[in-house]
Amino acid sequence: MTGRTAEAPRPRVGILVFDGVKLLDFVGPAEVFHEASQRCPGYELVAVSVDGHDVTSSMGVRIGVHHSVEEIDALDTLVVPGSERAVEVFTPPVLDAVRTLAARSDRVASICTAAFALASVGLLDGRKTTTHWKFAATLAAAFPRVRVESDAIFVKDGRLHSSAGVAAGIDLALALLEEDYGADVARSVAQLLLVYMKRSGSQSQFSASLKGPAPRSTLARSITDHIHADPTRDHSVQELARRVNVSPRHLTRLMREELDASPSEYVSAIRLDLVIGHLESGTTVSEAARATGYRSPVSLRRAFVSRYGITPSEYQRRFQTSRSAG
Known part of the structure; x- marks a missing residue:
């Protein structure tokens, strides 16, 4: 999608939120997409929950929601944040939401433990992915058909993207911005956010x-x-x-x-x-x-x-x- 013009419709990014979501996994990528409007046409950014009701993050901060899953017809990009309590928060309704929204999205990105959600609904079978290093072995053991790259900051496999979480979610969002609007815009947004540099996905989680x-x-x-x-x-x-x-x-x-x-x-x-x-x-x-x-x-x-x-x-x-x- 690189080379979009001001006349082209803004890409629509939906972020699926749920009770117990890690706040930085949500806010980090969202801020990249929001800040992009200062350097390019930007994005239509929407927060989505299963039923359209507001949710509460893992640290108790309330997150306002724009739409329910059933109100979303199509997305250019779906972002699924993670949680320290992945086993608890990725309930059947949340997994159904991941499955439904992914089918309506051109591009799907998981942040940190959200790789467990993508794997649970079969999106990662035979695919490469990553997650935070402390969850990588558990992910690989639970889903043997998934190729877990435990040391990568973020990974792209076709339309599926995944990141190691926390600050790596910002790196992944900058990489998606680069796909859409080019490297110069991505670097400029990184500077606006006072991020020293957009790290590459292949860079190790361990500096x-x-x-x-x-x-x-x-x-x-x-x-x-x-x-x-x-x-x-x-x-x-x-x-x-x-x-x-x-x-x-x-x-x-x-x-x-x-x-x-x-x-x-x-x-x-x-x-x-x-x-x-x-x-x-x-x-x-x-x-x-x-x-x-x-x-x-x-x-x-x-x-x-x-x-x-x-x-x-x-x-x-x-x-x-x-x-x-x-």
Whole structure:
């Protein structure tokens, strides 16, 4: 649907809500679709419940509803949010609603544990999907015909989309926005929402900072927070050590003990996570180097090959090929 004009009707997005829905799973994607109207014709956004009555989220916040299921004739996109209490909240009436609305929708997206709902009504048989990592094994065991990609942020298989939940629901909504209105609009909306970058679906649920051990001391936590605040700055060991008033040797020893990485290794890992997103968004290697704090494309290439075993250009070609195939 990329390339819509102002004259074309706005895509209609329906979000199915129910008692016990996780509020951020609902609000995150909804805000992306709502904010899009500042950069493109936008969407007609409707909240749908089984009977048209308002619902109460898992944290007790009441959600106003526009329509009942029977009042919805067609949707461009159906979004089904998740819940920490998936077994309880995905009741037979809610599952019937998922089945009915999915049949009336061009595109279906699940957020977090809503993959259980899609799987329960047979939509995911023989399909790829994802969910939050802590529910992935349970989903795979309960539905052996579903191909669960437990580490992906979001997954597309035909008209079916799924995300790992919470913030990943925003990433998925931005990806759907990109399908409809293009990459420039999606990046612009991400900036409006103060999202640093639209992450790609293939990016791991575990960023570099989450794969390793967490900082234990206040000093190490101060350093990692400083790096994450702006990975593009000069984060030499000397600069970092001066910031916390310790010697470079002491800081290096501390980070190796707590984070299993030297300061430079930690900074490189965080920057390379950002590089992946830039490359998958279509920027050049030179642009990615400038945007992520590398002194030159050569230094980026050296770090990228060291970590991934291929050059940034080769990674980008492989990603574009796999995306086209999908």
